[in-house]
Amino acid sequence: MKALIPLLIGALMAAPSLANDCYDKFIEDGAYDSRSFQIPDYQLENDFESESLDLSKEAVVQVAKNLGCHESELGLHNKSAQVARCQEIVPGNELSKVCYLESDVGYFMISKDMLSNINIIFNRWD
Numbered sequence: 001m002k003a004l005i006p007l008l009i010g011a012l013m014a015a016p017s018l019a020n021d022c023y024d025k026f027i028e029d030g031a032y033d034s035r036s037f038q039i040p041d042y043q044l045e046n047d048f049e050s051e052s053l054d055l056s057k058e059a060v061v062q063v064a065k066n067l068g069c070h071e072s073e074l075g076l077h078n079k080s081a082q083v084a085r086c087q088e089i090v091p092g093n094e095l096s097k098v099c100y101l102e103s104d105v106g107y108f109m110i111s112k113d114m115l116s117n118i119n120i121i122f123n124r125w126d
Contacts, residue, residue, distance in 0.1 A: 022064065022073035023105040027124050037063045037120040041112065048112040049094065052086040056099035056110040059118045064105075075104025 026035065039059055041048065046055035061071050086099040099110040109121040 022069035025067040025069055026105050026122055034121065034123045037122065039063065039118045039120070041116045041118050044118065048118065052097060052099050053084060056086065056101055059110055059120050060101055060103065060108050063120055076101065
């Protein structure tokens with residue numbers, strides 16, 4: 001039992017550092033406050049027009065994986081649904097739809113362009 005205590009303490013201490021490692025990958029160790037990423041929509045399962053929020057979460061997870069992060073490091077599931085929302089900037093204009101997501105590493109704005117690309121803007125927490 002005594003041997004398990006140091007292991008448990010070590011595991012608990014490592015969890016926050018994983019999120020910090022992912023955060024460092026997004027900001028490239030302080031080189032960026034904000035970054036933009038682009039993913040072709042055919043690489044994602046969901047559809048932006050009908051499943052905007054699901055596709056946005058999927059796109060953010062894909063960007064994180066491309067940077068070498070694990071999905072669990074983002075903390076998307078730790079945030080309430082009130083901090084994840086999609087809305088048309090110009091009501092009635094589907095092309096103006098933007099989604100906003102918060103995570104443990106920062107917040108994201110996601111949109112789709114007319115060339116079938118998903119554009120992801122990352123902003124760090126200050």
